[in-house]
Amino acid sequence: MGVVGVAGVGEPLPPLPQRSGPGRADAVVPRPAPGSAALEARAISKRFGGIQALYRADLSVAPAEVHAVLGENGAGKSTLVKIVAGVIPLDEGEIVVGGEVLHLASPRDSQAAGVAVVYQELSLIPELSVAHNLLLAKLPKRAGIISMARANRLAEEALAALGLGYIDPRSPVRGLPLDQQQMIEIAKATMVRPRVLVLDEATSSLGGAEVERLFGLVRSLRDQGTTVVVITHRMGEVWTIADAMTVLRDGRTVGRFPVGAVSQNEVVALMAGQDVRTIFPEKPALGAARPALELRDVRLRPDRPPWSLQVRRGEILGLGGLEGQGQRELLAWLYGTAKGTGTVLMDGRPVRVRRPSDALRHGIVLIPEDRKAEGLHLELPVRWNLAMATLRRRSHFGVIRMRAERDFADEAIRRLKIKLNSPFDAASTLSGGTQQKVVIGKFMAREPSVLLFVDPTRGIDVQTKFGFYEMVRDLASAGATCLLYSSDTEELVGVCDRVAVFCDGVPARVLQGEEITQDAVVAASFAVVEAAG
Amino acid sequence: MSSRRRSYVRPVEVGTPYALVVLALVGGAITIPRFLSSGHLDSMSATAAYIGIIAIGQTIVLLLGGIDLSIPYVLNLAAVLLTGLGASGLSGGGSLAVVLGVGLGAGLVNGLGVAVLDVPPLVMTLGMNSVLQGVSLMYTGGSPVGTAPGFVTTLSTGVDGIPYVDMLWAGLVVAVTFALVFTRFGRSVYSIGANRRASELCGLPVRRTLVVAYALSGLSAALGGALLAGYSGQAYLGMGDNYLLPSIAVVVIGGTSILGGKGSYVQTVAGAMLITIIESALLTIGQAGQDVLYGSVILFMAYFNQVTTSASRQRARLTWGEIKAFRGWLEPVPRPGESVAPEREPAVPS
Numbered sequence: 001m002g003v004v005g006v007a008g009v010g011e012p013l014p015p016l017p018q019r020s021g022p023g024r025a026d027a028v029v030p031r032p033a034p035g036s037a038a039l040e041a042r043a044i045s046k047r048f049g050g051i052q053a054l055y056r057a058d059l060s061v062a063p064a065e066v067h068a069v070l071g072e073n074g075a076g077k078s079t080l081v082k083i084v085a086g087v088i089p090l091d092e093g094e095i096v097v098g099g100e101v102l103h104l105a106s107p108r109d110s111q112a113a114g115v116a117v118v119y120q121e122l123s124l125i126p127e128l129s130v131a132h133n134l135l136l137a138k139l140p141k142r143a144g145i146i147s148m149a150r151a152n153r154l155a156e157e158a159l160a161a162l163g164l165g166y167i168d169p170r171s172p173v174r175g176l177p178l179d180q181q182q183m184i185e186i187a188k189a190t191m192v193r194p195r196v197l198v199l200d201e202a203t204s205s206l207g208g209a210e211v212e213r214l215f216g217l218v219r220s221l222r223d224q225g226t227t228v229v230v231i232t233h234r235m236g237e238v239w240t241i242a243d244a245m246t247v248l249r250d251g252r253t254v255g256r257f258p259v260g261a262v263s264q265n266e267v268v269a270l271m272a273g274q275d276v277r278t279i280f281p282e283k284p285a286l287g288a289a290r291p292a293l294e295l296r297d298v299r300l301r302p303d304r305p306p307w308s309l310q311v312r313r314g315e316i317l318g319l320g321g322l323e324g325q326g327q328r329e330l331l332a333w334l335y336g337t338a339k340g341t342g343t344v345l346m347d348g349r350p351v352r353v354r355r356p357s358d359a360l361r362h363g364i365v366l367i368p369e370d371r372k373a374e375g376l377h378l379e380l381p382v383r384w385n386l387a388m389a390t391l392r393r394r395s396h397f398g399v400i401r402m403r404a405e406r407d408f409a410d411e412a413i414r415r416l417k418i419k420l421n422s423p424f425d426a427a428s429t430l431s432g433g434t435q436q437k438v439v440i441g442k443f444m445a446r447e448p449s450v451l452l453f454v455d456p457t458r459g460i461d462v463q464t465k466f467g468f469y470e471m472v473r474d475l476a477s478a479g480a481t482c483l484l485y486s487s488d489t490e491e492l493v494g495v496c497d498r499v500a501v502f503c504d505g506v507p508a509r510v511l512q513g514e515e516i517t518q519d520a521v522v523a524a525s526f527a528v529v530e531a532a533g
Numbered sequence: 534m535s536s537r538r539r540s541y542v543r544p545v546e547v548g549t550p551y552a553l554v555v556l557a558l559v560g561g562a563i564t565i566p567r568f569l570s571s572g573h574l575d576s577m578s579a580t581a582a583y584i585g586i587i588a589i590g591q592t593i594v595l596l597l598g599g600i601d602l603s604i605p606y607v608l609n610l611a612a613v614l615l616t617g618l619g620a621s622g623l624s625g626g627g628s629l630a631v632v633l634g635v636g637l638g639a640g641l642v643n644g645l646g647v648a649v650l651d652v653p654p655l656v657m658t659l660g661m662n663s664v665l666q667g668v669s670l671m672y673t674g675g676s677p678v679g680t681a682p683g684f685v686t687t688l689s690t691g692v693d694g695i696p697y698v699d700m701l702w703a704g705l706v707v708a709v710t711f712a713l714v715f716t717r718f719g720r721s722v723y724s725i726g727a728n729r730r731a732s733e734l735c736g737l738p739v740r741r742t743l744v745v746a747y748a749l750s751g752l753s754a755a756l757g758g759a760l761l762a763g764y765s766g767q768a769y770l771g772m773g774d775n776y777l778l779p780s781i782a783v784v785v786i787g788g789t790s791i792l793g794g795k796g797s798y799v800q801t802v803a804g805a806m807l808i809t810i811i812e813s814a815l816l817t818i819g820q821a822g823q824d825v826l827y828g829s830v831i832l833f834m835a836y837f838n839q840v841t842t843s844a845s846r847q848r849a850r851l852t853w854g855e856i857k858a859f860r861g862w863l864e865p866v867p868r869p870g871e872s873v874a875p876e877r878e879p880a881v882p883s
């Protein structure tokens with residue numbers, strides 16, 4: 001593995017191997033003539049302690065272009081974004097917007113230049129209402145007094161423009177699901193009609209329909225002359241929305257192409273520095289495996305009829321459907337963090353789960369989607385984070401065996417290819433996708449028999465994603481039962497043995513075997529909702 | 534691994550507080566004659582020991598994101614019980630056992646209220662303080678009787694110039710530090726302080742840890758009360774009042790975050806030393822001056838924590854950069870159509 005790990009960090013980076021394929025010089029688009037680019041980052045370097053996050057990285061985006069920035073977890077994408085936004089200072093290099101070199105001392109400077117950024121980690125203020133969050137600095141006033149009525153109306157309009165009419169601008173942001181929070185962030189950034197819009201993994205928590213709406217907005221902004229930079233780990237999206245792309249690896253720019261010039265596989269290989277297998281693991285025939293998990297007379301929403309479902313040992317059941325149809329609620333209920341009624345049987349025996357510790361005792365784990373609030377202790381060391389769910393296993397009469405903990409954490413860091421400086425780094429210093437790996441590692445260490453995944457690959461790069469799919473399939477083959485909710489339909493289709501399509505808290509249709517195709521899942525998602533009226 | 538130790542996170546940070554202790558000692562030695570005489574050092578170290586022991590529980594409770602305001606009257610009740618039970622014929626050992634049990638019990642009730650009934654710690658422990666104030670008054674009828682048992686009084690003396698309380702304190706420092714650093718309980722304390730929800734979701738015994746922490750706080754306050762009764766030979770009502778702010782001040786001066794998740798008892802030890810040194814250097818300022826001192830110190834450290842150590846803690850919600858981004862938002866941004874998005878130059882075909 002050339003890309004990950006800490007090898008080479010701090011030393012001068014070796015020259016890139018000459019690649020055939022996408023690295024060929026003739027495939028590289030000539031840069032727009034100097035001065036004509038809407039946004040240019042020239043030879044940006046940035047170092048955090050022992051980690052060279054960026055090394056003479058270049059980015060050049062033509063006016064009214066949708067430009068994708070690609071790279072593995074920790075490649076430096078978010079760092080570049082934050083530098084462009086003026087959030088963190090650069091060590092070397094310069095940022096040019098509309099032909100002018102910017103002196104970025106704070107985000108205000110980039111905003112003044114017309115740059116709006118949706119950061120990877122959401123930054124809404126949970127206690128405030130949606131309208132407050134959207135308008136914050138520009139709350140409309142009447143006679144010097146803030147007019148919330150007008151603010152709410154303005155917010156409503158902005159939300160409606162994004163097809164988010166169902167969000168009440170008066171409700172507090174706390175408690176809204178992640179995808180809605182993400183859409184609000186996007187609305188906030190686009191409301192100022194920026195000249196350059198930067199979306200750092202803005203689609204990672206969005207489902208298909210929401211992504212479509214976002215892309216519609218991006219296209220119309222582009223047609224009005226806005227330059228858009230998108231960062232994503234979903235390769236399909238690049239080919240859907242982007243005109244050109246820049247690939248980063250280990251903090252350096254390793255390629256710049258128009259979208260038509262390269263294939264997905266070539267780009268993924270360039271990101272990783274090696275060929276990457278992007279084939280979903282084979283789905284074995286499950287045949288007559290016994291039901292390991294049985295749900296009887298379940299009611300997630302009191303006004304809906306009860307339903308039952310069986311999941312076999314070794315099966316990966318996908319939870320599909322439009323967003324907010326009760327998929328997350330089901331998983332949260334099974335983990336003891338949401339209300340619902342019904343009976344849960346594991347291997348035929350009823351189990352009662354009233355809180356997460358009950359679930360964990362029965363061998364059920366839930367990989368949460370909101371890593372900041374639920375998955376991680378951001379300011380505690382990575383090693384502590386990894387060990388958090390399995391402390392008991394490595395302690396003796398309440399005393400933690402430090403050496404065992406160190407060995408365990410080092411092993412997890414190695415196996416999950418967690419890129420860090422030291423295991424004592426605060427989890428907050430890891431890149432977004434790397435943080436997600438820590439969450440996964442922490443829960444996998446419990447060797448669970450039932451796994452509940454809530455959008456587990458959110459923000460994880462392609463190579464790790466496929467590694468993760470293999471791990472999940474291996475766990476299933478070893479007898480684990482998996483329930484997977486994903487906002488990424490491709491993932492549901494590629495990974496799951498069956499897909500339950502949800503509508504208003506009820507799995508209205510279950511697709512299996514050959515039936516599971518991307519089109520069928522999407523069609524069923526809409527069909528069940530329409531059928532329900 | 535190249536370049537270790539650069540961006541280490543340190544839930545435990547001992548350098549700064551102890552550097553300040555040394556600085557204060559040097560300052561005192563320069564300005565005050567006989568400041569470093571062994572007699573004065575002994576008396577300062579004993580004073581530090583009392584407040585240090587009382588603050589054991591406060592350290593743990595603050596670390597997990599709570600607060601214990603019941604310390605004054607747990608301490609006071611402990612003191613009046615110790616002398617009073619002796620006067621009604623109970624043996625010294627028996628009285629001490631009862632006193633510690635009562636402290637533990639009061640802390641346990643605090644813990645159950647906070648952990649099980651979800652009463653905010655501020656309210657729970659303040660209520661407890663008031664209840665115990667009433668109980669102390671009822672028990673003594675307004676005038677405490679009796680004297681502290683002989684062996685408790687002996688603890689306030691020393692051998693070879695080393696106060697016994699300092700030896701006791703040293704033992705407790707080792708025990709508490711071990712518990713915080715090497716045990717599951719300690720790890721849970723840090724985790725809950727750093728992110729309670731995430732702690733629940735990965736199965737840490739959140740409620741149990743809360744209960745144990747508040748119980749320990751009651752226990753350490755009661756022990757402090759007993760020791761103070763031994764020091765003055767008797768007990769009086771109101772003797773705990775002057776220990777509430779100091780119990781918090783020594784913790785935050787040591788650099789433990791008032792919001793939890795960061796800090797350690799070793800730092801509180803430095804805080805106790807520091808405040809004792811400053812206080813003894815400013816002996817003339819009197820009680821009023823000391824109140825001002827403690828109050829300001831808490832406010833200053835709370836602010837200091839906010840801008841330094843807890844800048845990283847804030848990442849639970851906002852990264853540092855995002856806070857700056859947020860500040861940017863508060864500044865008036867040019868309205869769309871004015872200067873941000875002027876009529877565009879026609880896109881230059883590339």
Ligand SMILES: Nc1ncnc2c1ncn2[C@@H]1O[C@H](COP(=O)(O)OP(=O)(O)OP(=O)(O)O)[C@@H](O)[C@H]1O
Binds near residue numbers: 048052075429430459
């Ligand atoms: N504040 C920080 N302190 C220390 N290291 C940091 C900090 N911010 C980023 N890094 C390091 O810089 C590198 C690049 O991080 P960055 O967040 O830019 O990655 P990324 O390309 O956005 O990855 P991802 O796809 O996972 O979001 C990582 O190794 C990360 O650990």
Ligand SMILES: [Mg+2]
Binds near residue numbers: 077078120200431433
């Ligand atoms: Mg990132």
